[in-house]
Amino acid sequence: MSLLRPDLAVIAANVAPGARVLDVGCGDGTLMQALRDDKRCDARGMELDSSNVGLCVGKGLSVIQGDADGDLAFYPDQSVDYAILSQTLQTTMRPDLVLEELLRIGRRAFVSFPNFAHWRVRLSLLWRGRMPVTRLLPVAWYETPNIHHLTVNDFRELVASRGIAVEGAWFLSGDRQCSPAAANFRAEHAVFLLARG
Amino acid sequence: MSTPITDAAQVLSLTRPLPLDGGQSLADVRIAYETHGTLNAAKDNAILICHALTGDHHVVSNHPKTGKPGWWVRMVGPGKPIDTDRFFVICANVIGSCMGSTGPASLAEDGKPWGMRFPVITIRDMVRGHVALLDALGIESLYAVVGGSMGGMQALSLAANFADRTRAALVIASTARHSAQNIAFHEVGRQSIMADPEWRDGDYYDHGKGPEKGLSVARMAAHITYLSEAGLTEKFGRRLQDREEKTFGFDADFQIESYLRYQGLAFTDRFDANAYLYITRAMDYFDLAEEHGGLLANAFAKSKARFCLVSFDTDWLYPTADSRNVVHALNAAGLPVSFVELSAPFGHDSFLLDVPALDRVVEGFLGEGR
Numbered sequence: 001m002s003l004l005r006p007d008l009a010v011i012a013a014n015v016a017p018g019a020r021v022l023d024v025g026c027g028d029g030t031l032m033q034a035l036r037d038d039k040r041c042d043a044r045g046m047e048l049d050s051s052n053v054g055l056c057v058g059k060g061l062s063v064i065q066g067d068a069d070g071d072l073a074f075y076p077d078q079s080v081d082y083a084i085l086s087q088t089l090q091t092t093m094r095p096d097l098v099l100e101e102l103l104r105i106g107r108r109a110f111v112s113f114p115n116f117a118h119w120r121v122r123l124s125l126l127w128r129g130r131m132p133v134t135r136l137l138p139v140a141w142y143e144t145p146n147i148h149h150l151t152v153n154d155f156r157e158l159v160a161s162r163g164i165a166v167e168g169a170w171f172l173s174g175d176r177q178c179s180p181a182a183a184n185f186r187a188e189h190a191v192f193l194l195a196r197g
Numbered sequence: 198m199s200t201p202i203t204d205a206a207q208v209l210s211l212t213r214p215l216p217l218d219g220g221q222s223l224a225d226v227r228i229a230y231e232t233h234g235t236l237n238a239a240k241d242n243a244i245l246i247c248h249a250l251t252g253d254h255h256v257v258s259n260h261p262k263t264g265k266p267g268w269w270v271r272m273v274g275p276g277k278p279i280d281t282d283r284f285f286v287i288c289a290n291v292i293g294s295c296m297g298s299t300g301p302a303s304l305a306e307d308g309k310p311w312g313m314r315f316p317v318i319t320i321r322d323m324v325r326g327h328v329a330l331l332d333a334l335g336i337e338s339l340y341a342v343v344g345g346s347m348g349g350m351q352a353l354s355l356a357a358n359f360a361d362r363t364r365a366a367l368v369i370a371s372t373a374r375h376s377a378q379n380i381a382f383h384e385v386g387r388q389s390i391m392a393d394p395e396w397r398d399g400d401y402y403d404h405g406k407g408p409e410k411g412l413s414v415a416r417m418a419a420h421i422t423y424l425s426e427a428g429l430t431e432k433f434g435r436r437l438q439d440r441e442e443k444t445f446g447f448d449a450d451f452q453i454e455s456y457l458r459y460q461g462l463a464f465t466d467r468f469d470a471n472a473y474l475y476i477t478r479a480m481d482y483f484d485l486a487e488e489h490g491g492l493l494a495n496a497f498a499k500s501k502a503r504f505c506l507v508s509f510d511t512d513w514l515y516p517t518a519d520s521r522n523v524v525h526a527l528n529a530a531g532l533p534v535s536f537v538e539l540s541a542p543f544g545h546d547s548f549l550l551d552v553p554a555l556d557r558v559v560e561g562f563l564g565e566g567r
Binding site for chain 1: 524533535540554
């Protein structure tokens with residue numbers, strides 16, 4: 001699992017063995033594969049890009065081409081132990097509704113996203129007056145798939161206002177974890193484990 | 198490309214009558230099929246390929262009438278996506294057809310062709326024929342059932358109605374029910390056949406001539422539905438056929454007209470008009486949800502198979518929404534399902550043509566990551 005992206009490694013390490021998992025925006029299926037092979041999980045996926053779906057199918061994974069905004073509606077209530085949304089929330093049309101859907105389908109949800117309040121992003125805005133292009137946000141504003149930038153504190157506020165319980169939170173700077181207190185400033189990535197409160 | 202196998206066809210005669218959805222049963226059923234590869238000792242490496250409306254069991258071997266290579270040689274064979282080095286591949290002609298299995302052109306008990314006395318059959322009846330073949334071959338459970346178009350309907354029907362007989366289903370460019378538009382196109386074809394005086398209420402076999410005109414028009418209309426507008430434009434555009442100017446007549450001025458006429462005519466050499474009536478009817482009657490109380494997810498309640506559905510973005514006959522409908526039902530049933538919409542310019546026919554992305558999905562799904 002050491003080859004997983006840091007946020008995926010956090011998720012993989014904290015999923016219970018043998019769990020049923022839905023990975024929304026599963027990409028080429030790296031996380032699903034790790035969960036299946038290392039934790040005997042029953043992992044299903046959803047992915048927008050057809051060539052990625054093809055790669056997943058080639059790995060023996062069950063993945064449906066679809067998008068988080070429209071196609072989650074067809075999954076039954078509470079049908080998986082974990083719904084996972086890694087690095088995808090900020091690309092959805094309605095992140096709040098997607099979040100509700102994740103917790104309808106899953107008993108718990110892992111959500112990871114890039115933190116737009118990271119100090120590098122702040123510096124870029126403050127000193128250069130430009131939308132940041134950083135390691136985690138490498139694409140210019142006009143072609144980025146990220147249409148709903150958010151910060152760690154924005155996310156905390158959203159889940160609190162929806163009565164969603166935070167069962168775990170991990171904050172990453174590179175592949176190192178940083179403390180929750182300074183997370184909104186220092187974390188590049190955040191990973192939350194959520195449950196219906 | 199490997200050497201084409203020229204004759205691998207066999208015929209199974211069923212000892213028991215085949216029960217039909219229409220309430221009747223069909224005695225003395227013959228099922229023509231061919232196999233490729235080797236059935237292993239555990240008999241668990243068999244893949245059943247189901248053919249489309251005008252297809253047949255000559256999936257790899259040359260067609261006995263046209264001499265053309267089998268209809269899926271690009272997909273099936275040693276080292277190909279459906280690998281005959283690993284799998285025992287079976288392809289059977291559906292009942293109701295005219296390529297070796299019992300159909301309206303076969304002789305009834307009185308020694309005369311069935312004609313319109315042949316009972317109306319359904320997709321599930323075709324599948325009953327396949328299952329009888331599996332019984333005869335001693336195959337309890339298929340590694341996978343695979344089919345495109347009407348073949349996909351059989352694959353869905355088998356996975357739903359004979360759930361313990363397959364461990365996977367690969368359904369390409371297909372649907373769980375025929376839409377009003379699908380039925381409409383088929384009805385045009387059927388009426389075209391029936392309007393041909395040579396059809397003689399289906400009793401044309403002793404007259405040396407059948408409703409070739411009607412069948413050919415039916416094929417022309419259907420053929421349009423297998424292609425895409427963009428594909429037609431690219432292949433033919435408004436180009437004229439062997440001439441510089443329009444003739445101001447009703448000859449085949451345009452290449453597309455000439456092409457369709459040729460396709461229609463060539464079809465009559467290899468296909469029986471009554472078989473076309475019966476098979477299109479079977480497709481029109483297909484509604485897997487209706488068979489299971491109106492809820493498609495219920496159809497798969499007993500299944501433990503894994504599924505893969507593939508659609509093509511230019512297929513307007515069985516559009517992506519049809520595949521998604523099945524995917525949602527399988528999801529609701531909690532079954533492992535993959536789905537991908539592939540981009541290909543050839544419309545519905547894409548499943549038969551050169552679409553490398555399809556090869557990868559088929560190989561990947563059947564390979565299970567091995």
